[in-house]
Amino acid sequence: MVGKVHLYNIDNIDTDRIIPGKYTKTLDVSTFADHCLEDLDSDFKTKVQQGDILVGGWNFGCGSSREQAPIALKVSGISVVIARSFSRIFYRNAINIGLPILEIPEHDISDRIRLEIELESGKVADGDIIYSATPLPQVMIDILNEGGLVAYLKKFGKYKI
């Protein structure tokens, strides 16, 4: 897949900044798109387009366990999140809702460029430069392949590692 980058090369982007707590109290998840990242970049919602890629710094998604954070990014149109590292709950949540994430500790990706991503292998091409993401454990690959944990459990009925 190919997508345009929105770079926020900031460490510790917390879930409160991804979707503030005051907007999380709803089951109508499409409303999150209106407020996603608004305290970090009030223009985000007008800039983002379906299929875009979000690139963050270290410890992306730290803070609360709210699954609304990866959902907010997904409903905003983000197709992949790349960060130097992720907080563990965000990491699990993103996979569980079927939002692919790639951990690339060292990179020099710039804003607004186009990246080519091969999810299976975790390879990210920035022109001639190829980055390799930290591999996911197999159980997470299986969940992602099913499109998320709901579909995975419906299919298998239990976890397999």
Added chain:
Amino acid sequence: MGQTISEKILSTHAGHDVKAGELAIVNIDGVMASDTTAPLTLKAFKEMGGTTPWNSDNTIFVIDHASPAPNEHIANLHKFIREFANKTNSILYDEGSGICHQIMVEEQHVKPGQLVIGADSHTVTYGALGAFSTGVGSTDLAAIMITGKTWIKVPESIKIILNGKPNPGITAKDIILDIVGKLGSNGATYKTLEYVGSTLEFLSLGDRMTIANMSVEMGGKAGIFETTGLELPYKFESVIGDADAEYLETITIDVSVIRPKIAKPHSLENICDIDEVLGIKIDIAFIGTCTNGRLEDLQLAASILKGEKLAPGVRMLITPASRNVLNKAMADGTMNILSEAGATLIPPGCGPCVGTHLGVPGNEEVILSTANRNFPGRMGNPNSQIYLASPAVVAASALTGVITDPISIGKNE
């Protein structure tokens, strides 16, 4: 080779010995979701084909984050949770009961050696009891409600040795802010912090909860205390790591030299000694949350505010961590002292901590809070400034109107 506390508890729950780095499928003793996370959990649960939780007696819902409901929308989400709990005989703590983590411990839904998962990041709090507890998102929790299990990567552990006796005016909050300052927001990601050492004899269950609670502020998967010196109203087997267990790192902290600590806006990366920020004017003093809303925290604040009035221009918000805490604070006069000093009582629950309803600050206002997070917008307004501190510092500062060392006003008992 011996085992860390995490390896021991996860081995018991996997049914075979596991070590750090391995993936395991583990049996879960109990689950918890709050009104922020339960609606999505129940939605996912239904989508997965779930009808009744695998173990209704250990499936706990708490309406605490926006309670009582501030609007019809949230009221309907609460109703949705209430109806599910009633229909499935799951356990529900309705509005006014208090904060989920306080209730889980108070009502004995979690015990030493257990493995409990909550759809809230501060589920790590139960490490105070020597339990392995961690937060997940809603869909992960729904999957446990169906299978009774989850998958987990057995974490490596960092041993935190706390030595010495804290000085007067120094609380568990100062100790954990000191630790977060040393490790950083990312310092324990995917890892367990295991707390041991001679300081444990000075730490009550509440103190241990304050410390375990903020383990997640370093990214920790869990933050577990050895049960040495822990007193509980029931019998339990002690939880201790083996002497020859393999720890990723051991950090020794001399608690006797810790100064009152402050986390400056807008990150837990900005922790300093109080001396650096003395004299900063505050608008709101907030005592509450799962970090510091317990009876001993309110009593500490009352000991400082007894017979006094808040400084002109300062508002003070008090949110007891549970109804039980509130009842005790009313019975022993603590609540009276705080109210007479000019504080505003908010019903037990999360209150202003997460910006969903009460106590939202105005632009440029400065809040001194006993909470665990000071991210931009955390209390509902990204243009406000949140400083974090101990209840002693918050109460002393409410009295003077500026950030104040409780020792300096001679009211530190």
